[in-house]
Amino acid sequence: MKSISFKIILIAIWGMTSISAHAQTSIPFEIAPSGHITIKAIVNGIEGNFILDTGAGLTLLTKKFSSKMANVQKLNREYTAFRATGEKITADLYTTDQIMIGDFKDPGPTMMIFDVELGPFDGLISLMSFKNQPFTVDYDQKKLIIETPGSFKIRKTKGNILPLQIESSRDITLDIFTFVQVNKKLTLQFLVDSGAGANVFHINAKHLQELGVDVSDTSKVIKRTRKSEFNKDIETSIYSTNVAEIAAKDFPQIHVNEPKVLFIEGLIYDGTSSLNWFGKQITIDVSGKQMIVGK
Structure with a gap:
C-alpha cells in the first residue's frame, strides 16, 4: 500500500496463522x-x-x-x-x-x-x-x-529463489523488498506490492539523471502533479516515461522490456513494483526471506 498507484488508501496506511499440515x-x-x-x-x-x-x-x-x-x-x-x-x-x-x-x-x-x-x-x-x-x-x-x-x-527445487528483505514495525506491519536492476545499470531495492495492480513501476525521481532521463524532453517524458487525497495542500511531482529494462537482480531471465515507469519526487523507497511481472507462479516465504519464482 505504500505504492502511490490508483488505489487511494493503499499508499496511505501503512496472530499466528494455522493450516492443516496434510494437504494444500x-x-x-x-x-x-x-x-x-x-x-x-x-x-x-x-x-x-x-x-x-x-x-x-x-x-x-x-x-x-x-x-x-x-x-x-x-x-x-x-x-x-x-x-x-x-x-x-x-x-x-x-x-x-x-x-x-x-x-x-x-x-x-x-x-x-x-x-x-x-x-x-x-x-x-x-x-x-x-x-x-x-x-x-x-x-x-x-x-x-x-x-x-x-x-x-x-x-x-523447481524455481528461482530470490532473496527478500523484510520490513516489520512493532509486529504490526509487514512489507517485503527485493533488489532489481534498471537498464542493466542501476541496482535498486523495490517494495513488492501486489496491491499496485499489474505492470506498475515507481522509482524515486532522484534516479532520473543516473538513468539518463531528460525531463525537459516532453516528447518522451510527461510531467504531472498529484494532490494528496488527505491534504490538498500537498502535491507530488511525477514524471512518466519508459526505461529499457527492469530485471530481478542476478536473475536476468526475470525481466520486463521497455516498461512504463513513474518517477516520483520524494518517494521514500528506491522504487516499488507490482507482483505479476516476476512470473506466473510466485511463492512468498516471509519467515524464510525468500520469493520463489517458478521456471
Whole structure:
C-alpha cells in the first residue's frame, strides 16, 4: 500500500496463522481490470471481497464492512505510518476473532478500519496474515495456494529463489523488498506490492539523471502533479516515461522490456513494483526471506 498507484488508501496506511499440515489449500481468486488480485475472505463469519495486497503493511477493512461484524475491538493504541511520498498518517488499531481464507485461518488479526469507499472491495488482506505461512500466487490457475512443508520443498527445487528483505514495525506491519536492476545499470531495492495492480513501476525521481532521463524532453517524458487525497495542500511531482529494462537482480531471465515507469519526487523507497511481472507462479516465504519464482 505504500505504492502511490490508483488505489487511494493503499499508499496511505501503512496472530499466528494455522493450516492443516496434510494437504494444500487452494483458494480461487480473480484478477480485476486494474490487475489487482481479489479474493473472498470471511471475517468473523461475514464474507467479503478483498484485495490481496503484499504492500499494504497492515490489513484494512472498510467501515461499511466492519459495521456488519460482531466483536470488533478497538485497541488502546494507534499506529503512525507514512505514505510513499512521506506524508504522515495516524490511525486507530482494531482486532477481531479471525480471518478465514478458504480453510486457512488467521486468528486475532490486528487491523485498521477506514471510512472509505473502495467500490466492490471490502478491504485489503496484508502479508501479516501469512508471516509464518508460505503461499503461492498462481496466475495461470488463478489460485492462492497455501503450501505444506512438502509442497513448499518441491517449489524450492523447481524455481528461482530470490532473496527478500523484510520490513516489520512493532509486529504490526509487514512489507517485503527485493533488489532489481534498471537498464542493466542501476541496482535498486523495490517494495513488492501486489496491491499496485499489474505492470506498475515507481522509482524515486532522484534516479532520473543516473538513468539518463531528460525531463525537459516532453516528447518522451510527461510531467504531472498529484494532490494528496488527505491534504490538498500537498502535491507530488511525477514524471512518466519508459526505461529499457527492469530485471530481478542476478536473475536476468526475470525481466520486463521497455516498461512504463513513474518517477516520483520524494518517494521514500528506491522504487516499488507490482507482483505479476516476476512470473506466473510466485511463492512468498516471509519467515524464510525468500520469493520463489517458478521456471
